[in-house]
Amino acid sequence: xxxxxxxxxxxxxxxxxxxxxxxxxxxxxxxxxxxxxxxxxxxxxxxxxxxxxxxxxxxxxxxxxxxxxxxxxxxxxxxxxxxxxxxxxxxxxxxxxxxxxxxxxxxxxxxxxxxxxxxxxxxxxxxx
Amino acid sequence: xxxxxxxxxxxxxxxxxxxxxxxxxxxxxxxxxxxxxxxxxxxxxxxxxxxxxxxxxxxxxxxxxxxxxxxxxxxxxxxxxxxxxxxxxxxxxxxxxxxxxxxxxxxxxxxxxxxxxxxxxxxxxxxxxxxxxxxxxxxxxxxxxxxxxxxxxxxxxxxxxxxxxxxxxxxxx
Numbered sequence: 001x002x003x004x005x006x007x008x009x010x011x012x013x014x015x016x017x018x019x020x021x022x023x024x025x026x027x028x029x030x031x032x033x034x035x036x037x038x039x040x041x042x043x044x045x046x047x048x049x050x051x052x053x054x055x056x057x058x059x060x061x062x063x064x065x066x067x068x069x070x071x072x073x074x075x076x077x078x079x080x081x082x083x084x085x086x087x088x089x090x091x092x093x094x095x096x097x098x099x100x101x102x103x104x105x106x107x108x109x110x111x112x113x114x115x116x117x118x119x120x121x122x123x124x125x126x127x128x
Numbered sequence: 129x130x131x132x133x134x135x136x137x138x139x140x141x142x143x144x145x146x147x148x149x150x151x152x153x154x155x156x157x158x159x160x161x162x163x164x165x166x167x168x169x170x171x172x173x174x175x176x177x178x179x180x181x182x183x184x185x186x187x188x189x190x191x192x193x194x195x196x197x198x199x200x201x202x203x204x205x206x207x208x209x210x211x212x213x214x215x216x217x218x219x220x221x222x223x224x225x226x227x228x229x230x231x232x233x234x235x236x237x238x239x240x241x242x243x244x245x246x247x248x249x250x251x252x253x254x255x256x257x258x259x260x261x262x263x264x265x266x267x268x269x270x271x272x273x274x275x276x277x278x279x280x281x282x283x284x285x286x287x288x289x290x291x292x293x294x295x296x297x298x299x300x301x
Contacts, residue, residue, distance in 0.1 A: 007230035019269035044257030
């Protein structure tokens with residue numbers, strides 16, 4: 001009764017391989033950049049761009065929009081959300097992100113914090 | 129008479145699904161990725177699908193999502209939860225209907241969990257207009273493998289007992 005069929009086993013194996021491969025692929029994709037910046041987007045629009053710098057370590061940035069409130073803290077080459085008014089607090093629980101391509105998403109507040117990589121000399125705005 | 133009994137059983141299933149969802153949202157879980165849940169209510173949808181049928185399962189899934197939104201009060205999550213459950217319901221129906229000789233209920237449940245996650249990520253990335261959200265998908269797929277397996281196993285045991293008692297109720301009198 002509770003035996004796996006052959007199809008089940010193949011399915012489990014396929015999903016395992018596909019997800020592990022794509023996991024490694026996204027990791028590898030993320031290591032090809034040397035310049036990193038934080039992109040903060042509300043409802044799909046980029047509202048802030050922050051380049052990592054020694055002088056802004058520990059700085060907090062409040063993000064207030066019509067959808068809600070989040071407080072973001074910049075660390076040493078990493079960023080996290082420390083306060084949010086959303087009910088599930090998933091963005092706070094996620095902790096720091098540091099690699100290019102990693103994102104923190106707060107669905108109720110439509111907030112996306114994304115680490116992006118740039119080719120040299122493409123930063124057009126530095127926020128202190 | 130049978131119609132009323134059917135309706136009562138379906139509404140019972142909706143309330144079981146709702147209770148499971150609420151219970152799940154209170155349970156402290158190790159944080160893996162946003163959106164990673166046990167998917168206990170998927171059990172109810174799967175059981176409805178096997179015991180009653182596709183239309184009933186879709187109804188139960190949709191009603192459960194709507195009432196869960198009313199209970200918790202986060203309207204935006206309605207779209208994510210609805211898109212996930214509708215997509216997983218459709219896929220589970222196709223697999224259960226056409227390929228039940230290849231996959232057991234565990235396979236069907238894993239397909240459902242994968243479809244649920246895919247639907248949620250798809251709607252999230254559409255709503256946020258950011259394709260990067262798909263980078264959550266691999267880790268969500270991995271967790272859905274485990275949750276799907278156990279949901280399938282549980283449903284299997286439940287269906288074994290429920291099917292005979294439902295048959296007794298609906299076909300004996």
